[in-house]
Structure formats: C-alpha cells, structure tokens
Amino acid sequence: MKRFSFIAVFALLAACAETTTTQLASNVVRIDASAAPACGRTGAIKLVNKMAAVETLRLGYDKYIISNSQAQNNVRVVGHTYNTTGTYGYGTFNANTYATPIIGGSTDAAVIVYMYKAGDPQGRQAIDARTTLGANWQEIVAEGPPTTCN
Secondary structure, eight states, X not given: OHHHXXXXXXXXXXXXXXXEEEEEETTEEEEEEXXXXXXXXXXXXXXXXXXXXXXXHHTTOSEEEEEEEEEEEOOEEEEEEEEEEEEXXXXXXXXXXXXXXXXXXXXXXXXXXXXXXXXXXXXXXXXXXXXXXXXXXXXXXXXXXXXXOO
16 A cells, blocks of 8 residues: 555656646737646746746746736546555454545636846836746746646
C-alpha cells in the first residue's frame, strides 16, 4: 500500500498543472489554467501569474495587467481505498478498517492579460514580466508553459 501511495503522489506532483493560451488581440491573451488538487488555490494563482509573465515576454511585450479573473475549485473526494489491519491476541482477532479518500478534480482559473511595451503610457501601472520571473527569465520563457504550480 505504501508503494502505491508514493507512486500516486509522485505522479500527481509531476504533472501538476496545465495551461492554455488564446490570443484575443495583438496585445491581449486569455489564459486558462488547471492545477492538480495538491497545488491548491495558491498554486493555481502562482501558475496564472507566471504564465501571464511568460506569454508577455514570448509575444514581445514587457509588462502586463491581469484582468477579468475567474476561478473555480473542482476538487472533491472521488472514492476511497480501504485497508484492514488486525492483531491476534489470546484467541481473539481485533480488526480495524481505515478508509483513505481519493482526491480528484482540479483548481481552475481563467484570466485576461493585457500586455504593454516598456514606455507605453497605458502600461505605466503594469507589472514587469522580467521581474515576476526573476533573474533566469530567459530560461523560463524558453521552457514554455509551466507544468508545475511551484
């Protein structure tokens, strides 16, 4: 049972997130993200923010503003596994059955991202994409869409 649990957790974390980007205008994209239950709400928020920065730089812009955000928590218990343990003692058998929930679903988010070039007066309040991604921003953009919620 422990081996199965370890493999399941590893698989869950290895493919934690998925994103889809739809270009709506030359400087506007919609980002849809789906994060595994292990990521939680915080992980989903990190994911869409990181993806907004990646798409901003990938499309040749420098800054972005996230607008029209929507989120939905679709995480739920989809079943149970059962484990029975027992002990023998002086002719009696004491058994305990434990139910472990199987969690499924995702935390989903959709945002509209407006992108601006450096120096564009409309983007003076916008977030700098390079700052969001950090010093290794070029590597992150080259990797493509994030697949984890870290």
